[in-house]
Amino acid sequence: MPNSAQTAAVLAQVDAGLEQSLARLFDLLRIKSISTDPAYAQECQRAADWIAAELNALGFEASARPTPGHPVVVAHGPDQAGPHVLFYAHYDVQPVDPLQLWHTDPFDPQLKDDDKGRKIIVARGASDDKGQMLTFIEACRAWKAATGSLPLKVSLVLEGEEESGGKNLPPFLREHAEELKADIALVCDTDMWDRQTPSINTMLRGLVADEIEITAANKDLHSGMFGNAARNPNQVLAEIIASLRAPDGSVTLAGFYDDVAEISPELKAQWAGLGFDDKQFLGDVGLSVPAGEQGRSVLEMLWARPTCEINGMSGGYTGDGFKTVIPAKASAKISFRLVSGQDPAKIRAAFRAHVEARLPSDCTVSFTPHGGSPAITVPADGPFLAKALEALSSEWNKPAVITGAGGSIPVVGDFKSILGLDTLLIGFAQVDDQIHSPNEKYDLESYHRGIRSWVRVLAALAG
């Protein structure tokens, strides 16, 4: 376990080496590793090779491993006493269109001042996820430079297809499960709570997605000739959808809340203290009335309560003008966000039973599943969470907070189900980083103090 003088030396090394750290990030940002466009396959390979070479130079055994898609970089540091951490980030980036909205070339990184005078790094991938990835690698570099070694055993698995579906990672993890065994996973691909407040995300909602298609007549009918007598599947579908929510905003599926636990009073109090402004959150997107269960805060609705959403709905004529058709079919794409304790298979079965119970006898329904995964929760009493929170609090001079997320991050579920690993989601992005959009940026402070944060987190986890 490193002592505090060692950690201080490493932090000083980070500060002294910042200019070189930035130059290395710029080198990586210049590589056009757009994973979704086959035209950039060679650039993805280049990025993977670049990272493997950097890690090898730091004393890792690193290589860019082939997959049916883009390579996965795997690296292992020397054996060490103490826990073994597995770090994940991704080196691929989103496409850059619409290119004309960029103020500078997305692959010619720039250090600029924003309109508040903050230094920002502008480039595709500056935040998502090359900048975040290098916060960790540069922290390892500083440890090596200042002390000659890392404070614990570190492995890395760096993906090249996070922005294009990530289908090749789970089989890769299964194939290399023995090699990738560790004690805890660290993922750097998330936001801070705000510019002052570091956070660790410990709750990710799960998802059950289903598509339903209701068939009434055996062909489209003319509403003049058949209207009133013939069943209209649009009406049937609308009635089924309407029945999924009660007037109080709760979801009506049988047993939907049976396995849902209330969050602890401590966590509830911490969330209440976050200063989250329900009105502003909704107001920013043009809304004002929370739509979920009455009596719950917006954060609770988003992080700790399950939901049912109609993601798509269509039936009949939807083009310009008007057609007096009674369609044969109507369909909807419906998803449920799940929280800890809910079983995706049970929720899917309850949904299908709910639909079938409301179907007129001369209609049929078909279901197409679109994936399902349980919610992920990092145990609050695990051995690493408290240490990581404390390390972040020291760096930012403000207590780090535990947050949830309404969406899922698939790799976290894969680490749990394939490698048996809990994950600490620690990231330094800001909500205004414009990821996936033109003029993506990463605050220089996110980069600098992100590196410093990892120096402290590694020291804390080693202890």
Place this chain on the structure above:
Amino acid sequence: MPNSAQTAAVLAQVDAGLEQSLARLFDLLRIKSISTDPAYAQECQRAADWIAAELNALGFEASARPTPGHPVVVAHGPDQAGPHVLFYAHYDVQPVDPLQLWHTDPFDPQLKDDDKGRKIIVARGASDDKGQMLTFIEACRAWKAATGSLPLKVSLVLEGEEESGGKNLPPFLREHAEELKADIALVCDTDMWDRQTPSINTMLRGLVADEIEITAANKDLHSGMFGNAARNPNQVLAEIIASLRAPDGSVTLAGFYDDVAEISPELKAQWAGLGFDDKQFLGDVGLSVPAGEQGRSVLEMLWARPTCEINGMSGGYTGDGFKTVIPAKASAKISFRLVSGQDPAKIRAAFRAHVEARLPSDCTVSFTPHGGSPAITVPADGPFLAKALEALSSEWNKPAVITGAGGSIPVVGDFKSILGLDTLLIGFAQVDDQIHSPNEKYDLESYHRGIRSWVRVLAALAG
């Protein structure tokens, strides 16, 4: 008023001239008067000129009048004592694709035997509406040939854009309203009740069509980040649509049935006697349960009761696969079929009030009207209906029946609102004529006895 010997002579003339009548129909069927395709504009002009020439040869003052689209043929017979009738039909036809499904060239008419040994005329327009149009013109020809004159004053207005929207007819009628004044309109563009039973359609439902678009957030949202807290317009729309029908199948708009009268016990009894098979009607399109108001027959639902139909509905992601979006907007195309007494403006206002009353406070709705027209009813006690029914009954040796129709025929509304004319809808098409489809046909019997029917109807109306 013609005596029965005169009428008998005219009918004999029809029988003797049938071969020539058929040859003239074939000449007209060879003209490719597809109104919707600009490539056939000259063919539409040719058809109009052909008809005008035929009518001039019969002693009418006829001409093909230009419009912003295809010509309208207007013809006036000599002045006569008695009522003045205005006959309507259309000379344009539907496109012929898919051409490969035709067994013979759609514009090379054939007289064939069908699989039951019935003679049929096969060509595009054989039934809809060239064959039906010529039943009337050939009846006039027979009157002229057998007696030297028509039994009453006849005018004709023959449209060339019925299959392509018919937008130019209402302004044409308004411009020539004085010239086209008459006592009753006759339209030949409908079916017989069945092969044995002639019918006159006296009830056409009206229509109010409206499009609604509900806006919740000011942009599409990610259902992981916002789901549960953000209002989902798909859910809002589904709840509004579901609220439009009560569990008993009735429409829930305030005042929707206030102006709806029950049909007379006589008409109800006549409809009950038609032998209409609710189960077979629905079974033919794969359904079994009438969807409208419980306790009403299917014919009543279709002809005498108003309805609300969701003709189109869409919101969010509707392509392949799945996107976890909460859309900003959702929309629907909704129409109401009206019956006699209902005011389209009042129904539209009630619908919009119904929607607005159910809208969450942070959503907005916009409405786009897509036309509205009242239902049309020919008065059962008018001076012409009974005479026409009796004439048809004589020709077919079976009592002619009064029917309704679930849809609207716009020209009937235009004749009423612009010319102040009631219309008798008398047609000889059969339900299996394949209009608008490949291998359209018209029974030779429909053509022959259709001509004979008009001979008798003209005699009866003159009396």
